Amino acid sequence: VTEKLFTPGPVEIPARVLRALAQRPPHHRSETFRNLFADVSKRLDRLFGTSGRVVVLAASGTGGMEAAVASFVGRDEPTIAAVAGKFGDRWTKILAAYGHRPRVVRAELGAAVDPPSWAAALDAEPAGVAFLTHSETSTGTLFDLRALAQAARARGALVVADVVTSLAVHPLRQDDDAVDVAVAGSQKGLMLPPGLALVGLGPRALERLERGGRTSPAFYLDLKRAADRAADADTPFTPAVSLILALHESMSMIEEIGVEEVWRRHARFAEAIRSGAQSSGFTLFSKSPANSVTALVPPSGVEAGAVVKHLRSRHGMVLAGGQDELKGKIVRVGHMGLAYEPQDAVAVCGALEDAAMTLGATVVAGRAGETARKTLESAA
Amino acid sequence: VTEKLFTPGPVEIPARVLRALAQRPPHHRSETFRNLFADVSKRLDRLFGTSGRVVVLAASGTGGMEAAVASFVGRDEPTIAAVAGKFGDRWTKILAAYGHRPRVVRAELGAAVDPPSWAAALDAEPAGVAFLTHSETSTGTLFDLRALAQAARARGALVVADVVTSLAVHPLRQDDDAVDVAVAGSQKGLMLPPGLALVGLGPRALERLERGGRTSPAFYLDLKRAADRAADADTPFTPAVSLILALHESMSMIEEIGVEEVWRRHARFAEAIRSGAQSSGFTLFSKSPANSVTALVPPSGVEAGAVVKHLRSRHGMVLAGGQDELKGKIVRVGHMGLAYEPQDAVAVCGALEDAAMTLGATVVAGRAGETARKTLESAA
Numbered sequence: 001v002t003e004k005l006f007t008p009g010p011v012e013i014p015a016r017v018l019r020a021l022a023q024r025p026p027h028h029r030s031e032t033f034r035n036l037f038a039d040v041s042k043r044l045d046r047l048f049g050t051s052g053r054v055v056v057l058a059a060s061g062t063g064g065m066e067a068a069v070a071s072f073v074g075r076d077e078p079t080i081a082a083v084a085g086k087f088g089d090r091w092t093k094i095l096a097a098y099g100h101r102p103r104v105v106r107a108e109l110g111a112a113v114d115p116p117s118w119a120a121a122l123d124a125e126p127a128g129v130a131f132l133t134h135s136e137t138s139t140g141t142l143f144d145l146r147a148l149a150q151a152a153r154a155r156g157a158l159v160v161a162d163v164v165t166s167l168a169v170h171p172l173r174q175d176d177d178a179v180d181v182a183v184a185g186s187q188k189g190l191m192l193p194p195g196l197a198l199v200g201l202g203p204r205a206l207e208r209l210e211r212g213g214r215t216s217p218a219f220y221l222d223l224k225r226a227a228d229r230a231a232d233a234d235t236p237f238t239p240a241v242s243l244i245l246a247l248h249e250s251m252s253m254i255e256e257i258g259v260e261e262v263w264r265r266h267a268r269f270a271e272a273i274r275s276g277a278q279s280s281g282f283t284l285f286s287k288s289p290a291n292s293v294t295a296l297v298p299p300s301g302v303e304a305g306a307v308v309k310h311l312r313s314r315h316g317m318v319l320a321g322g323q324d325e326l327k328g329k330i331v332r333v334g335h336m337g338l339a340y341e342p343q344d345a346v347a348v349c350g351a352l353e354d355a356a357m358t359l360g361a362t363v364v365a366g367r368a369g370e371t372a373r374k375t376l377e378s379a380a
Numbered sequence: 381v382t383e384k385l386f387t388p389g390p391v392e393i394p395a396r397v398l399r400a401l402a403q404r405p406p407h408h409r410s411e412t413f414r415n416l417f418a419d420v421s422k423r424l425d426r427l428f429g430t431s432g433r434v435v436v437l438a439a440s441g442t443g444g445m446e447a448a449v450a451s452f453v454g455r456d457e458p459t460i461a462a463v464a465g466k467f468g469d470r471w472t473k474i475l476a477a478y479g480h481r482p483r484v485v486r487a488e489l490g491a492a493v494d495p496p497s498w499a500a501a502l503d504a505e506p507a508g509v510a511f512l513t514h515s516e517t518s519t520g521t522l523f524d525l526r527a528l529a530q531a532a533r534a535r536g537a538l539v540v541a542d543v544v545t546s547l548a549v550h551p552l553r554q555d556d557d558a559v560d561v562a563v564a565g566s567q568k569g570l571m572l573p574p575g576l577a578l579v580g581l582g583p584r585a586l587e588r589l590e591r592g593g594r595t596s597p598a599f600y601l602d603l604k605r606a607a608d609r610a611a612d613a614d615t616p617f618t619p620a621v622s623l624i625l626a627l628h629e630s631m632s633m634i635e636e637i638g639v640e641e642v643w644r645r646h647a648r649f650a651e652a653i654r655s656g657a658q659s660s661g662f663t664l665f666s667k668s669p670a671n672s673v674t675a676l677v678p679p680s681g682v683e684a685g686a687v688v689k690h691l692r693s694r695h696g697m698v699l700a701g702g703q704d705e706l707k708g709k710i711v712r713v714g715h716m717g718l719a720y721e722p723q724d725a726v727a728v729c730g731a732l733e734d735a736a737m738t739l740g741a742t743v744v745a746g747r748a749g750e751t752a753r754k755t756l757e758s759a760a
Binding site for chain 2: 007241
């Protein structure tokens with residue numbers, strides 16, 4: 001059975017991208033590769049909406065997050081983080097590994113940190129660097145990135161945001177959104193296998209790197225070094241050439257459709273999943289649901305783990321459960337990238353309904369898929 | 381024109397490996413992937429010849445080198461490095477980025493650090509961690525890894541070696557060679573695109589990680605974290621799944637031929653290149669030539685850069701020049717991996733001869749290729 005991934009990343013990879021991955025890669029110092037990389041870099045600048053520069057590291061998204069911490073936080077510089085889940089917590093863990101003790105503005109799981117509390121915390125005590133998460137993958141929650149970023153920047157902080165599951169999913173433009181450093185990974189909206197971290201550096205971030213003053217050791221993850229070479233569309237260390245060939249292809253897919261339409265497409269798909277799943281007794285875990293990942297609480301009496309198992313064994317659909325304290329409590333449906341068709345939303349909702357029924361919940365047969373279909377039609 | 385890479389890495393990738401790369405990758409938390417990764421891990425343990433554990437990072441080889449520095453060197457712990465080229469220097473640069481000041485035992489470019497000088501330096505002042513390079517890619521020079529490692533271990537140091545261009549090229553068995561930490565990359569003898577760092581951790585290295593005591597900040601590059609998860613054939617962060625599928629395939633290729641035969645194959649190919657090139661007026665730059673990369677000084681009056689250009693434009697063969705102070709002085713022919721046939725050695729030598737002739741050197745036409753062919757025949 002061929003399984004289809006509806007996971008919160010890695011996501012299903014389009015055939016075009018897989019074909020690009022299988023090319024004999026050119027040498028990374030050849031003109032062919034330099035031209036391709038220069039082109040990818042220009043497209044990434046547009047996608048991130050930055051007048052600065054996007055650097056590409058051979059690393060997972062976490063490597064990109066650590067690069068931001070190592071490259072931007074000075075010794076004893078006060079830091080602050082907005083946290084409401086595993087990936088917000090990852091900022092605090094990386095900061096702790098570097099000897100920093102960030103203040104944490106926390107919201108409960110499934111909620112987003114609200115801008116007034118965040119601004120109040122920044123007013124109470126200023127921070128040099130503020131850490132945000134745009135889409136919290138562990139709970140399927142969207143933060144109001146622009147409001148939080150503007151509040152932090154207005155109070156003098158450099159703004160660093162995890163946009164791993166929001167880039168090419170939710171509207172994002174670093175310049176307009178007051179985000180100085182945006183960290184993304186390859187295996188989400190960019191539809192690649194894992195292995196690349198992308199770090200968008202806005203003008204304030206570049207200026208700060210230029211000024212220096214960072215005191216943490218960094219070499220491979222040193223963004224100053226990477227930014228200097230990126231100015232010539234180059235990398236300080238051997239780049240992951242094949243993944244960059246694939247990135248060139250996935251950027252083409254996004255640009256052919258147009259990034260605004262890519263955002264709308266994700267919004268429609270997510271709305272279909274939400275409406276369909278709710279019509280068969282699932283409830284939304286998040287109070288501010290993201291369009292990247294939908295976190296669902298199963299109907300009462302139905303175990304989340306059993307739903308995940310059922311969809312996999314009976315329907316060939318790979319979903320994810322909850323992590324850490326959400327283990328066994330939620331089901332997460334990932335829907336990032338362009339390998340999904342509207343029909344997939346209908347199919348996933350039908351399968352969720354089938355799982356609920358099979359596992360003992362009372363549902364009206366056929367309603368989930370129909371609701372999803374109607375939602376898609378009314379959005380079209 | 382399709383060009384063939386004879387570069388010191390990335391190397392030419394076999395078609396089988398490219399096909400593996402283009403598979404729809406399984407989710408990294410699926411049983412399919414876990415089983416595959418467990419199998420790859422076991423094979424890597426054999427390839428490194430370690431009774432410890434090999435960890436796989438999504439990073440370039442330099443990321444693996446930094447992981448070793450960040451994870452093993454304690455604050456104010458004395459370090460020492462054997463340096464005779466760019467990659468030996470990389471150890472000292474990474475150490476410096478982490479605030480360490482390694483003592484350097486240096487040999488001139490093209491030579492290897494000799495074990496007696498190394499032992500004398502260690503006798504003069506002990507070191508907690510010793511850094512070595514097995515095959516120095518910038519000069520095509522092989523170090524006597526075992527002698528250097530044994531000398532360092534006998535004097536109490538933890539031994540860390542860059543085996544980036546020696547793994548699956550030169551005989552190497554961590555346990556027998558007294559190497560506690562061996563760092564490799566994917567785009568050399570393993571015939572993959574760049575993007576994976578592999579770190580072989582011997583029993584003494586694992587014990588040291590267990591004991592703790594390291595003081596540098598590290599998160600993504602923390603080998604303790606990676607080793608703990610590797611014990612269950614898992615990774616702390618999303619692995620570069622596609623590259624690991626390709627690694628599974630390249631490990632199969634190596635095991636089908638047998639690693640000893642892979643070593644011999646590299647030795648024969650390199651010997652053919654050396655004899656053929658020398659017979660048309662090139663001289664060997666290295667006093668201790670490695671079988672991974674051959675560094676050649678062109679006949680007098682012939683510019684190295686012009687040779688590289690000639691081979692590329694007239695013969696479709698991509699070679700490398702020298703780096704840094706060796707720029708313009710040498711030509712480097714890379715011959716790692718299994719995508720090269722004996723006939724390629726003859727062809728490269730013929731092309732080098734053609735370049736020398738075209739660029740004004742006096743050579744006997746046809747001798748280079750014939751010499752290479754005879755060398756291959758006598759070795760067969």
